[in-house]
Amino acid sequence: MIRRVLPHGLGRGLLTRRPGTRRGGFSLDWDGKVSEIKKKIKSILPGTSCDLLPDTSHLPPEHSDVVIVGGGVLGLSVAYWLKKLESRRGGIRVLVVERDYTYSQASTGLSVGGICQQFSLPENIQLSLFSASFLRNINEYLAVTNAPPLDLQFNPSGYLLLASEKDAAAMESNVKVQKQEGAKVCLMSPDQLRNKFPWISTEGVALASYGMENEGWFDPWCLLQGLRQKVESMGVFFCQGEVTRFVSSSQRMLTTDDEMVILKRIHEVHVKMDHSLEYQPVECSIVINAAGAWSAQIAALAGIGKGPPGTLQGTKLPVEPRKRYVYVWHCPQGPGLETPLVADTSGAYFRREGLGSNYLGGRSPIEEEEPDPENLEVDHDFFQEKVWPHLALRVPAFETLKVQTAWAGYYDYNTFDQNGVVGPHPLVVNMYFATGFSGHGLQQAPGVGRAVAEMILEGSFQTIDLSPFLFNRFYLGEKTQENNTM
Amino acid sequence: MAAPWLSLRLVAPMWNGTRGIHRLGGAVVPEGNQKKERTMLQFLTNHFYDVEALRGYLLQREMSKVHMKNRFRDKEWIRPDKYGHFSPEFWNFREVPVEAVDASDCEINYEGLDNLLLLKELQSLSLQRCPHVDDWCLSRLYPLADSLQELSLAGCPRVSERGLACLHHLQNLRRLDISDLPAVSNPGLTQILVEEMLPNCKVVGVDWAEGLKLGPEEQPQDTASPALA
Numbered sequence: 001m002i003r004r005v006l007p008h009g010l011g012r013g014l015l016t017r018r019p020g021t022r023r024g025g026f027s028l029d030w031d032g033k034v035s036e037i038k039k040k041i042k043s044i045l046p047g048t049s050c051d052l053l054p055d056t057s058h059l060p061p062e063h064s065d066v067v068i069v070g071g072g073v074l075g076l077s078v079a080y081w082l083k084k085l086e087s088r089r090g091g092i093r094v095l096v097v098e099r100d101y102t103y104s105q106a107s108t109g110l111s112v113g114g115i116c117q118q119f120s121l122p123e124n125i126q127l128s129l130f131s132a133s134f135l136r137n138i139n140e141y142l143a144v145t146n147a148p149p150l151d152l153q154f155n156p157s158g159y160l161l162l163a164s165e166k167d168a169a170a171m172e173s174n175v176k177v178q179k180q181e182g183a184k185v186c187l188m189s190p191d192q193l194r195n196k197f198p199w200i201s202t203e204g205v206a207l208a209s210y211g212m213e214n215e216g217w218f219d220p221w222c223l224l225q226g227l228r229q230k231v232e233s234m235g236v237f238f239c240q241g242e243v244t245r246f247v248s249s250s251q252r253m254l255t256t257d258d259e260m261v262i263l264k265r266i267h268e269v270h271v272k273m274d275h276s277l278e279y280q281p282v283e284c285s286i287v288i289n290a291a292g293a294w295s296a297q298i299a300a301l302a303g304i305g306k307g308p309p310g311t312l313q314g315t316k317l318p319v320e321p322r323k324r325y326v327y328v329w330h331c332p333q334g335p336g337l338e339t340p341l342v343a344d345t346s347g348a349y350f351r352r353e354g355l356g357s358n359y360l361g362g363r364s365p366i367e368e369e370e371p372d373p374e375n376l377e378v379d380h381d382f383f384q385e386k387v388w389p390h391l392a393l394r395v396p397a398f399e400t401l402k403v404q405t406a407w408a409g410y411y412d413y414n415t416f417d418q419n420g421v422v423g424p425h426p427l428v429v430n431m432y433f434a435t436g437f438s439g440h441g442l443q444q445a446p447g448v449g450r451a452v453a454e455m456i457l458e459g460s461f462q463t464i465d466l467s468p469f470l471f472n473r474f475y476l477g478e479k480t481q482e483n484n485t486m
Numbered sequence: 487m488a489a490p491w492l493s494l495r496l497v498a499p500m501w502n503g504t505r506g507i508h509r510l511g512g513a514v515v516p517e518g519n520q521k522k523e524r525t526m527l528q529f530l531t532n533h534f535y536d537v538e539a540l541r542g543y544l545l546q547r548e549m550s551k552v553h554m555k556n557r558f559r560d561k562e563w564i565r566p567d568k569y570g571h572f573s574p575e576f577w578n579f580r581e582v583p584v585e586a587v588d589a590s591d592c593e594i595n596y597e598g599l600d601n602l603l604l605l606k607e608l609q610s611l612s613l614q615r616c617p618h619v620d621d622w623c624l625s626r627l628y629p630l631a632d633s634l635q636e637l638s639l640a641g642c643p644r645v646s647e648r649g650l651a652c653l654h655h656l657q658n659l660r661r662l663d664i665s666d667l668p669a670v671s672n673p674g675l676t677q678i679l680v681e682e683m684l685p686n687c688k689v690v691g692v693d694w695a696e697g698l699k700l701g702p703e704e705q706p707q708d709t710a711s712p713a714l715a
Binding site: 136153154155156157212213214216336337338355356 | 596621622624625626628647648649650651652654655671672675676679680682683
């Protein structure tokens with residue numbers, strides 16, 4: 001027992017963090033012993049300050065196999081799957097670095113929480129289907145001894161997407177792809193729409209697609225807490241701090257065409273503590289960039305994008321924060337219990353919230369009207385001018401409504417093609433991305449986490465092939481465009 | 487030839503009393519050659535007990551076949567015996583449409599519903615007190631929309647109002663039982679919303695006054711009022 005304990009004890013402080021990861025328990029009170037020894041030495045040598053074993057309990061470990069930058073749903077999902085798929089128990093040490101434990105600006109907590117399979121890319125549909133089955137069996141995946149079962153508050157009401165004349169053909173072909181991949185979606189004509197949902201006005205609607213199963217919305221906080229709890233019980237380290245520097249080494253190599261490339265390998269991550277200048281260099285072998293809206297900053301720290309534009313070296317990570325508003329209103333005569341999440345032809349969307357005639361929704365602004373992502377302040381005029389008219393047009397009952405509250409959150413928006421970036425960077429060989437999902441990260445998190453874990457542990461994607469989402473496409477200019485964003 | 491047809495008493499309603507088995511069920515009058523064969527057979531039957539017994543046996547067989555075919559004219563529940571096993575002759579009735587399934591207290595789960603959803607003519611489904619039936623399971627029930635008229639979810643511990651929202655696909659539902667659902671947060675309000683969602687359906691289970699309390703003036707009166715002297 002002592003033999004195993006000492007190498008960890010020295011230099012990193014105390015081992016009390018993780019319950020259940022040491023086989024057989026550890027009854028030696030190392031904490032108490034150290035302070036006793038300090039007191040003894042102080043009494044023997046008065047006047048000298050004793051710093052033989054400085055207290056480093058608040059710092060992250062000095063060595064870690066994998067460092068995940070970002071503790072939101074994507075970061076935690078990668079941590080979970082790494083621990084779940086590792087071939088030896090305790091084989092991989094994972095450290096999750098999160099700048100803000102209150103998650104006040106994290107996209108996960110501020111999300112509307114929807115999940116749907118109505119995408120145009122088969123990979124997106126597969127990811128969403130897997131996430132639905134993950135959420136359905138969440139208490140088998142994320143079970144922790146003695147913890148109560150998770151209640152995701154899932155509403156299986158489905159998504160209803162409306163298409164105008166010009167989008168109808170695209171919607172039809174999308175639904176065909178979705179059906180092929182196994183999603184339960186059906187097409188509806190305006191008459192069928194009116195029959196099923198009498199509160200809807202079908203003016204300007206040529207076609208609608210309605211998800212019947214595995215679609216709806218749930219509580220993202222519950223998923224986050226569940227993942228956090230499970231991942232802690234699996235032995236993942238957490239640290240509240242900010243990544244300020246990557247120390248890496250470079251190597252010049254020649255390609256088969258005799259072009260020179262500089263391959264980089266990150267050796268150390270400097271994690272700076274909150275409200276202090278203290279930092280801890282964490283030696284690591286793999287870094288995962290799951291920093292959401294701030295992924296581009298982390299990528300820039302690693303030297304991604306520093307080079308002449310047009311080269312692979314000069315290709316930046318095209319993910320930037322975009323602010324989106326969500327408004328909650330009350331409408332007493334509004335649509336009933338059966339209401340799905342309705343996404344209008346204009347881009348406005350809404351869904352029910354609870355039993356009491358409350359609804360929430362919003363709309364993605366067009367490029368020219370993008371709000372400043374400097375802060376998360378809400379613009380109420382946006383609702384008045386850009387959201388309400390479209391809602392009232394689609395649902396006449398919404399002409400009388402009263403806004404109760406509103407909030408804003410960030411999309412980690414991929415300006416290139418609005419789809420995620422997954423997998424290793426071609427030049428910085430040990431940085432893996434799991435970011436850029438532009439508003440559908442939450443619903444794809446379980447699938448993406450598994451894919452990244454497979455990439456790290458096995459070297460390639462095993463279950464869902466996310467090769468269209470690799471970083472290379474930004475350099476090659478091949479867009480993996482998704483036609484159905486909200 | 488004394489009482490030769492006694493063994494065929496079960497034929498009574500269709501039996502018109504005349505001799506000749508071939509007359510059963512309004513058979514065609516034999517013509518020509520057939521007549522010769524039939525009278526030959528008749529002659530043998532009248533003279534030999536063995537032939538008579540054989541014909542009686544063949545008749546019984548035909549009878550039971552017809553009986554089997556018409557067995558479910560009146561509907562019948564197939565129940566397991568005391569050991570929980572179903573009789574193996576159940577396999578013979580694969581073409582007969584299943585109209586009602588009683589899965590009360592059954593451990594059926596999300597994947598298990600695959601079996602129920604194939605029953606295109608199911609009219610009544612009872613999932614009372616099923617411990618694993620939750621909101622996800624209810625979202626799978628829409629393929630039964632054309633035929634399902636009665637659904638009971640009483641006592642399911644995992645069903646909440648969010649799952650009940652998926653039942654709006656079942657437009658032919660005439661009777662829905664949502665009593666005693668512990669996971670529903672506001673039973674009275676949920677009942678009202680479900681009734682609005684399914685206008686042709688009788689929603690049973692929650693008394694609308696459940697959430698109400700008696701006002702201070704309306705204390706329950708003593709039923710036995712004292713007689714005034």
